[in-house]
């Protein structure tokens with residue numbers, strides 16, 4: 204981690220004596236100024252009716268924590284995600300803006316029913332009469348639960364019934380995801396089911412590599428399968444993650460530590476499993492997998508093509524798409540809008556780094 | 565005009581159209597004012613006739629004279645309200661508004677004064693019971709004030725009450741301050757300035773309080789329409805891999821409207837989603853205002869001759885706040901008030917200033933209308949096509 208230039212620290216000092224502390228964590232002056240304001244607002248909120256001095260002491264303490272690289276989201280204990288407010292705690296990965304963008308884009312396409320392959324020879328997508336009425340979504344490696352919670356809140360106005368299920372191996376993650384469900388129901392971001400009907404969002408502790416029980420196999424049946432699994436290699440973890448990520452966020456959430464099974468790189472093992480579940484177990488129509496960078500996106504797409512060739516089921520038309528960081532934005536001139544991989548034509552949406560591999564059937 | 569009113573009422577019965585019904589509302593004001601004025605006029609004539617009549621007895625004559633005085637007074641107020649109702653309503657009059665405040669020339673002192681204006685308008689709105697939120701608060705580098713905050717670079721207030729635009733549009737322009745800055749040791753008076761921009765506000769979620777419907781925003785003919793394809797969005801992108809590798813808090817969103825090169829940036833919320841929404845709201849407001857101003861620039865030269873010089877454009881000095889004399893002067897209406905503190909606290913003295921400017925703006929409009937009317941009657945009749 205390069206040291207901050209002295210001149211920058213001095214400029215920060217000139218603005219506020221607390222700013223250099225925040226700057227050490229935030230790494231840029233613009234972010235530091237914003238973060239200090241959010242910290243101040245947070246402390247104002249928790250220190251109402253307390254003496255002035257208490258306010259200053261608390262604020263100083265929080266700035267000090269930030270200067271050691273602790274993520275602001277752990278200090279403030281939350282991160283906005285779409286129109287939701289997601290609680291964050293050490294031990295569980297902080298939701299990322301790239302995940303937010305993918306999730307919102309997916310919700311938009313589901314609402315417009317635009318995620319169906321074109322019917323052969325026509326320019327139309329088949330409409331399923333019941334598609335607008337019910338939907339089941341499964342999120343594997345759910346962490347804070349941010350993805351299914353946001354999908355549920357965005358899709359509720361369109362679909363009559365939506366069932367969401369999130370699985371994670373970590374006990375902390377599962378209990379935080381449940382807490383986030385309650386929190387957003389209380390905030391009226393998510394409609395709570397009435398007492399008679401069964402809950403429409405559930406979270407369970409499951410290792411997705413384990414042998415599933417019959418109940419779990421039934422639970423996995425869904426329309427849409429999503430996942431933002433750990434995808435960072437050991438090497439990249441050491442050299443390419445920021446200090447704040449490396450020192451403060453759980454490695455379990457970032458680096459796959461599954462004994463390698465032939466055929467793919469160690470950082471890609473989750474994708475191999477997800478493809479298997481999508482094609483053989485879940486019966487899902489859509490699979491959305493977040494990835495780390497362009498190279499991984501291409502590798503995962505090739506993995507998918509290999510899988511599709513293996514169990515060629517002629518009745519099944521599967522399209523593969525790649526989504527970039529901002530899937531809604533217009534592509535820049537130098538961004539490919541189409542890939543030809545092993546004879547497979549793949550469409551690319553949006554602008555930025557390749558961020559997700561999507562299978563639609 | 566009364567006829568047009570009747571015709572429109574009829575048309576409405578068949579095809580309801582928001583625009584027609586709005587026009588009816590406007591015409592109704594005029595018709596009501598006109599009818600009241602006509603009634604008073606004829607009452608006046610009757611009284612005159614009564615007084616002229618030699619057979620009228622003394623007692624009746626006395627009563628009629630009294631009546632006549634009262635009616636005369638009434639007639640004056642009625643003619644005022646009639647001319648007021650004739651002034652065309654500003655198209656954004658009934659809308660909520662955004663108020664953008666920026667320091668102008670004068671360095672740190674200007675930033676402090678911009679902060680003073682921000683407080684003044686917040687207090688004004690609080691007293692009026694308008695709901696206000698601080699949509700944007702950008703700071704600049706430099707020595708921070710006693711509150712530990714950096715100096716103000718730009719603030720935007722969102723005033724959610726409908727009609728706030730009409731109430732506050734008189735405030736747009738350059739506000740000048742003359743005082744000894746707190747930081748000035750020699751006791752020399754400085755002059756600095758802050759500028760205020762008032763924009764119609766178009767809340768993203770169609771609240772019932774406003775007139776602008778979703779349909780208006782989607783209608784390419786409407787002032788409130790912005791084509792999404794014309795807008796470039798920039799969000800923060802990490803230089804490295806992004807995703808799980810970083811946990812940045814940068815949620816800034818910048819929108820550029822390419823045809824007009826209008827740029828808005830929003831970074832106040834931790835939520836990128838909210839910043840994006842607010843940025844769109846601001847962009848729509850700016851573009852609506854720009855379209856409106858472009859249309860105003862096209863109006864006839866006669867009109868411009870009347871309003872032109874005294875125009876309340878954003879570059880014009882409209883008001884001076886003089887601390888030494890505890891005086892606030894508005895350069896358009898010419899009003900001077902001497903209770904500076906009350907003005908700065910957004911008190912009733914500020915109302916006085918604002919009302920004087922509104923009256924002045926009304927007069928300007930009226931004169932422009934008259935000038936146009938005169939010009940039109942001078943001009944030869946247009947050739948009718950056969």
Ligand SMILES: C[S@@+](CC[C@H](N)C(=O)[O-])C[C@H]1O[C@@H](n2cnc3c(N)ncnc32)[C@H](O)[C@@H]1O
Nearest residue numbers: 298344345346371372373410411431432433456
């Ligand atoms: C990158 S995080 C994603 C969290 C969340 N979906 C998000 O986008 O913010 C990956 C998550 O996978 C979980 N995880 C790791 N190994 C797992 C496994 N074998 N089975 C299920 N979950 C696992 C971790 O606990 C972590 O919460």
